[in-house]
Amino acid sequence: MxxxxxxxxxxxxxxxxxxxxxxxxxxxxxxxxxxxxxxxxxxxxxxxxxxxxxxxxxxxxxxxxxxxxxxxxxxxxxxxxxxxxxxxxxxxxxxxxxxxxxxxxxxxxxxxxxxxxxxxxxxxxxxxxxxxxxxxxxxxxxxxxxxxxxxxxxxxxxxxxxxxxxxxxxxxxxxxxxxxxxxxxxxxxxxxxQLASLPRADVYSHADLSIGAPGVAQNRLGTASAPVYKYTGLHLLVVSGGRFFLLPDGWTLARGTVVVLPDNDDVRVEFGNR
Structure with missing residues (x-):
């Protein structure tokens, strides 16, 4: 056997x-x-x-x-x-x-x-x-x-x-x-x-992450002494190995940037349908 x-x-x-x-x-x-x-x-x-x-x-x-x-x-x-x-x-x-x-x-x-x-x-x-x-x-x-x-x-x-x-x-x-x-x-x-069908990901951080990928918008919230930075225009690809892998709007295989963020308390990510 x-x-x-x-x-x-x-x-x-x-x-x-x-x-x-x-x-x-x-x-x-x-x-x-x-x-x-x-x-x-x-x-x-x-x-x-x-x-x-x-x-x-x-x-x-x-x-x-x-x-x-x-x-x-x-x-x-x-x-x-x-x-x-x-x-x-x-x-x-x-x-x-x-x-x-x-x-x-x-x-x-x-x-x-x-x-x-x-x-x-x-x-x-x-x-x-x-x-x-x-x-x-x-x-x-x-x-x-x-x-x-x-x-x-x-x-x-x-x-x-x-x-x-x-x-x-x-x-x-x-x-x-x-x-x-x-x-x-x-x-x-x-x-x-099918990029538009991937979950929407809004990123919040107290530090300026300086995400410069095309299609990503940065909004400054909070106060001058305690700023909060919000990044929109991202979609979740996968969460693995303690990291978020995000794709910006308009991402393509030929000319695209994958945003990688650590999955810890320094950033907060909100997911949604669109």
Whole structure:
């Protein structure tokens, strides 16, 4: 049970965290920031990735169920007395086709590293698994190895399975990284398009914060001896790592400033719809 359930759960958790980091990093870079400024925790990265990972995870699970159905049918055709040339051709086709698919995707990624399709790492992983499946079908058609070499064969196959599992895991991380960057850049563009819908943030401080971002207005309140400075024209992006990240009116990806304020008693922030 541990060997069957542990590794998939570990890989899924690592994919969630890595996807959340890659997505947040791409979004921060598109906004002219570094993801380390936000101070996200591992839990934050995992939670931020769940919504965006539904599509790739569901697609992988559907593909896994389809593979199980095909594999079950093929094994049913390999019952005693029903093995024939069809199984040999199927195993050969799966091995050659999977190898060609993986090799072609790798060649495409080497020749066109920036122009490679988003699905290249996932197709490469599918090719590796298809080739491995064809090899296993071929072994089933041959029958069991002699007892004298059974232990060495088991060790060799265990090592082979480890390499295949590691390779597919690395390819999944590669594919998830590319997909996360696309999602992150899309989220940054959504922030620009939906800036007016973000919560309004009015900042109050006894000290002059000298916020010089375009679109921010300063009003002096209170008395001469105890002044209060109010800043309007800001919208809340996120609160993380003990900081407020605010965007001024008219902020854009090309020419925009992100205002970062500490979340402490020196400033007071009021939020509203508009």
């Amino acid at each position: 541990i060997s069957s359930i542990g590794p998939p759960v570990t890989v899924a958790t690592a994919l969630l965290v890595y996807f959340g980091w890659a997505r947040s990093d791409a979004q921060a870079r598109a906004m002219g920031l570094d993801v380390s400024l936000f101070g996200y925790s591992v839990q934050d990265y995992a939670l931020r990735s769940i919504r965006s990972l539904f599509f790739p995870l569901v697609s992988l699970l559907i593909a896994g169920l389809a593979w199980l159905a095909v594999d079950g049918w093929v094994r049913g055709q390999m019952e005693p007395g029903r093995r024939g040339p069809l199984m040999a051709r199927l195993s050969a086709a799966a091995t050659v086709g999977g190898t060609a698919l993986a090799g072609g995707c790798w060649l495409l990624a080497v020749v066109l590293p920036r122009g490679a399709f988003l699905a290249v790492p996932f197709l490469m992983a599918a090719g590796v698994l298809l080739a491995e499946w064809g090899v296993r079908l071929h072994r089933l058609t041959l029958g069991q190895p002699p007892r004298t070499s059974g232990r060495l064969v088991l060790q060799h196959r265990a090592l082979e399975a480890t390499f295949v599992f590691t390779l597919v895991t690395v390819l999944l991380f590669w594919g998830v990284s590319d997909f996360a960057q696309v999602v992150g850049r899309g989220l940054a563009a959504d922030v620009q398009a």
